[in-house]
Amino acid sequence: MSAAQIRFATLWRREVNRFMKIKKQTLGAPLLETFLYITVFGAALGSRIKQLHGIDYVVFVIPGLIMMAFSINAFANNSSSILQQKFQGAIQDQLSSPASPLELLLAFSLGGFMRGLMVALLTFLAASLLVDLPVDHVLVLIPSLFLVGFFFSQLGVLTGVRAEQFDDVAFVQTFVLTPLIFLGGVFYSAELLPQPFETITLFNPVYYMINLVRYGFVGYTEVSIALSLLALTAATAALFAVNLRLFSRGYRLRA
Amino acid sequence: MAESALHIEDLFKRYPTGVEALRGVSLEIAPGELFGLLGPNGAGKSTLIHCTTGLAQPTGGAIRILGHDAIDDYGEARQAVGLAPQEPNLDWFLTVEETLDYHAGYFGMPKRERRERTKELLETFSLTEKRDERTRTLSGGMKRRLILARAMMHRPRLLILDEPTAGVDVELRLELWHYVQRINQEGTTILLTTHYIEEAEQLCDRIAFINEGKIVGEGTSEELAARYGVASLEDAYLALVGRKELSRSHIEVSAS
Numbered sequence: 015m016s017a018a019q020i021r022f023a024t025l026w027r028r029e030v031n032r033f034m035k036i037k038k039q040t041l042g043a044p045l046l047e048t049f050l051y052i053t054v055f056g057a058a059l060g061s062r063i064k065q066l067h068g069i070d071y072v073v074f075v076i077p078g079l080i081m082m083a084f085s086i087n088a089f090a091n092n093s094s095s096i097l098q099q100k101f102q103g104a105i106q107d108q109l110s111s112p113a114s115p116l117e118l119l120l121a122f123s124l125g126g127f128m129r130g131l132m133v134a135l136l137t138f139l140a141a142s143l144l145v146d147l148p149v150d151h152v153l154v155l156i157p158s159l160f161l162v163g164f165f166f167s168q169l170g171v172l173t174g175v176r177a178e179q180f181d182d183v184a185f186v187q188t189f190v191l192t193p194l195i196f197l198g199g200v201f202y203s204a205e206l207l208p209q210p211f212e213t214i215t216l217f218n219p220v221y222y223m224i225n226l227v228r229y230g231f232v233g234y235t236e237v238s239i240a241l242s243l244l245a246l247t248a249a250t251a252a253l254f255a256v257n258l259r260l261f262s263r264g265y266r267l268r269a
Numbered sequence: 270m271a272e273s274a275l276h277i278e279d280l281f282k283r284y285p286t287g288v289e290a291l292r293g294v295s296l297e298i299a300p301g302e303l304f305g306l307l308g309p310n311g312a313g314k315s316t317l318i319h320c321t322t323g324l325a326q327p328t329g330g331a332i333r334i335l336g337h338d339a340i341d342d343y344g345e346a347r348q349a350v351g352l353a354p355q356e357p358n359l360d361w362f363l364t365v366e367e368t369l370d371y372h373a374g375y376f377g378m379p380k381r382e383r384r385e386r387t388k389e390l391l392e393t394f395s396l397t398e399k400r401d402e403r404t405r406t407l408s409g410g411m412k413r414r415l416i417l418a419r420a421m422m423h424r425p426r427l428l429i430l431d432e433p434t435a436g437v438d439v440e441l442r443l444e445l446w447h448y449v450q451r452i453n454q455e456g457t458t459i460l461l462t463t464h465y466i467e468e469a470e471q472l473c474d475r476i477a478f479i480n481e482g483k484i485v486g487e488g489t490s491e492e493l494a495a496r497y498g499v500a501s502l503e504d505a506y507l508a509l510v511g512r513k514e515l516s517r518s519h520i521e522v523s524a525s
Contacts, residue, residue, distance in 0.1 A: 017377025024374025032362050103358030110322040111375035112344040269325040
């Protein structure tokens with residue numbers, strides 16, 4: 015391995031090591047939360063609703079839950095990891111190393127991506143034990159999940175870099191992400207909503223992400239898959255470019 | 270002519286708050302030198318160190334570390350520097366051993382070399398028994414040892430020690446002095462900031478006084494004392510900060 019490869023592997027390893035050391039909180043809690051959602055919405059509500067668009071309600075809900083688990087964990091990991099390290103001053107060890115802004119950004123991003131992926135995979139495995147969960151369009155599902163994970167990783171990095179206190183991170187997660195995800199159609203189909211709520215949902219970017227993942231699993235969508243993939247790719251690339259610029263300038267990282 | 274270990278030219282640093290921490294600092298440290306930087310709180314010592322190590326971005330001027338520009342060629346420049354900061358900045362999630370291993374990894378050191386170097390420094394700094402403990406459980410003195418060991422992990426050619434003995438007991442202070450002198454004799458250039466005059470006097474080949482973001486005096490302790498027309502480095506320092514009345518000779522004369 016070259017020195018640059020060792021450096022990048024170590025930066026990435028540090029991020030994974032951090033969440034693995036507190037896995038009850040970072041992996042266990044999100045898994046339990048998702049299991050509770052499946053139980054409440056699948057078993058309890060599912061016994062009344064039965065089917066949506068010809069799909070068992072619990073199966074309709076699970077792709078959204080997997081997407082939600084991936085996104086929230088990718089975001090939470092990166093935002094809190096960066097803020098904690100800034101708070102402790104420990105980030106100085108990485109910042110004073112020969113690592114480039116790109117290496118630092120990628121390593122921070124991949125930490126959250128890995129945590130989100132692990133929670134999403136475990137959720138998928140657990141759900142597969144409970145219900146018969148199809149994977150209809152794997153070639154849409156994999157890039158969609160990859161893009162969703164990377165998008166929220168970038169959003170977590172951006173929030174962590176900008177944040178000056180833990181309240182700043184909590185604000186974004188509680189007052190921005192959670193409403194967007196819950197109102198993005200994880201638990202329902204937007205077509206069932208009365209106006210103007212159906213139209214308002216179309217302005218929620220998470221709605222398109224949920225539809226992409228749902229299409230990948232069960233083959234049902236309310237939006238254009240190609241356009242959604244294109245828009246998500248563009249949004250992820252734009253967010254990455256913004257973060258790279260911030261890392262290069264040392265914004266709120268270097269005095 | 271050998272390349273300077275550290276060459277700083279007309280360095281300015283203005284923070285976004287408007288505070289001008291450095292106002293045209295120029296400094297030259299030769300390879301192998303043990304150089305002291307003395308100044309009151311807020312004089313610009315830590316800012317100068319942060320600009321040198323990439324933790325702060327200079328507003329103007331140039332920094333070259335062993336011939337490498339600290340901005341344009343930051344990779345090579347930072348590879349050559351080890352920093353033991355004033356404030357303990359250890360990662361709470363890591364153990365003592367991981368702290369050293371990860372640091373060396375950030376500097377591209379291969380696994381086998383990291384393992385050997387970690388073992389060596391754990392022994393040198395009497396940290397072997399604490400190797401599996403999380404850093405947040407360490408005492409202040411142990412944290413100080415670990416920070417110094419971490420700075421040394423990647424075998425820097427320029428070691429920057431920002432008040433390394435602040436708040437440590439006498440035993441550890443003497444231990445650190447011996448270690449600093451030893452690695453200096455082995456060829457590592459050292460930039461040391463301290464508030465302890467006797468530390469600078471005993472350890473450093475040359476000393477610079479920094480005040481209000483400017484270098485106001487530079488030389489051996491004898492040269493500095495002569496420049497201020499006083500008997501000792503301590504008196505020269507007190508003259509610099511405008512507190513001559515605190516001089517021991519002044520107090521002794523008053524008492525008699």
